[in-house]
Amino acid sequence: MVSKAIDVAPTPTGRLRSREIAAIAIFSGLTVVPAVIVSVVPLAAALGFMTPVPIALLAARTRLRAVAAAVVTTVAVTFVVAGLGPAFAVLVSAVMGGLVGEVHRRGGRAVAMVVASVLAAPVLAGASVALMWVLVPLRKLALEVLDNVLTGIAKTARAVRLDAVAGAMESLSRNVVDNWWLWMWIPGIVGTLITLLLAGWLLGKVLDRLDEVPLEDTLELAGIADGERPVGPLPLRMAGVGYTYPGTEREVLHGTDLTLISGEFVAIVGANGSGKSTLSKLLSGVDPTIGIVDRPGAPGLGRQGGTALVLQRPEAQMLGARVADDLVWGLPVGSEVDVDGLLAEVGLAGLGDRETTDLSGGQQQRLAVAAALARDPQLLIADEVTSMVDPAGRAELIAILAELPRRRAITVVLITHRDSEARAADRVIHLESGRIVEHHPEWMRPESVAPLLPQQADDAGEPLLVVRDLAHTYLPGSPWEVSGLKSVNLRVNAGDGVLIVGGNGSGKSTLAWILAGLIKPTGGSVLLHGEPVSEHIGDVGLGFQHARLQLQKTTVADEIMAVGGIEVGTAEVGRVLDLVTLPREIAARRVDALSGGQMRRVVLASLIASGPELLVLDEPLAGLDPQAREEVLAVLAGLREKGATIIIISHDLEALDRVCNRRIELVDGVLEGGL
Structure with a gap:
């Protein structure tokens, strides 16, 4: 198969795809919530202006079939939850949003929006008339109320001898009752037209801003290209393959020659930005921009007997509320799956009824592997699947993957930075x-071996952060109540480097967000200089576990200046990029063009620019190649030498004694000995 460059993403055809169904569920939910709140809380009527926005966003990014499904789903759910009135209001809002989004997606401007509004207004107003025509009791009640109001005005006018006004009111009342549909339709057309034009203008501004956020899904292109061809991903041969992302000129992969056969375990290694994840996409079925990819059939990404892809962030792949539901989500109706057997195979025996959100990171990753195996794939690609898993879970996960070629004849491709995994x-x-x-x-x-560091704080030091009897419960008092932290006591002195370790699910990320003041704990206290840290948002800089979620601007320079403050200029951007060993020219690069390791260092540069009193870094070394890891460690060690106070939460323990002078372990939400 000789591949051609992909200039424009082909529009999906046929039935709704899994990705579209997921988007429909999300945007329908975002539409229903404000509608229900408005129906229950009259003072929250302003929220009604939000209802067209989610459907408009969906319509601007997907095909008309998905938008229609979203509108039907939204109206049906609103009717069940809140009744007919709110459901009809949501229908009108959703249609408005869908119309605006569809015009925007097709590149239409002001004239197109006006034309579409003129055509749609009579139809939408007519829908109200049709509804009243069907609901006879409601129509009679409404007309009776209106007649009483107009008749009352007429009687009042006669009482003060305004006979002309009284006669006009009586005539108007008879006319409205006799020609109610006309009086409802014509003003409805005018009102709907004005509303559509205002919605088009306001939503257009929102959609214009979102146009800057690229949402190209190259893996979706792979699924579209499959069509209905028979599945056959292996054996696979690549010859002279190269790939350039749409909208860029840099060739990420070039001159790639490789083969994959059934039943082998292959590791792909390389520095951040070397093209590993791009190669995994081509193996999954994305067409290269140059070269030949030869397979006996379609890659079959996500299809039975095809290719399965397990990503670094398992929660991004979870869609089912229960473990058993998530494992079979998206499979064709009637598929027979041994759920209990698959869960036992990946070390999750007996957890079929557990909520997916209650699983630890390592358990979620195993569930992602089980969901992949439910499709009985010939090729399984695991992209940095151990980067967020604790050491014990990491070894278990690699053992599971290494057994698959022998036990199931599955070819496993593992993308990794770890020597033990590659070996x-x-x-x-x-x-x-x-x-x-x-x-x-x-x-x-x-x-290397994890560093042995003392636990206790130096009593002679100056306390910067003091945590006492900290506890936190999610959704307290509800059936979904979950205890995140139970008892945390910690003292961090100015200039300290504290390493907090613990297994998946022990509460480390919850603790990080509380220390930064972004979550208010349900119990205990967190004091920065003796004052609640929640009152000093920004004084503690937080590096998220997943760097991409923290990057909000289009370019690197914009991100650093936004986080660092308005006084940060070009020279300061260059200085902090130097500190994190990134070239200054990267300042002009789009955030989405960065590798995972580069994103992590841009986050660190942004935090440094903001000048926080304390840095809390959640898994700062995850996904970094050995060279990038050394560079980040050197940056953090340099900051410590200059007096910075740093808390690191990590599964990667090696060499962190260069940055940290203390190590504390969090076990099942309990941390003691840190004072």
């Missing part, structure tokens, strides 16, 4: 600057 593979593919090179094992140095 478990049958062979290693090493990428460097988009090319496959000879693998040098010394590039991936063996993981």
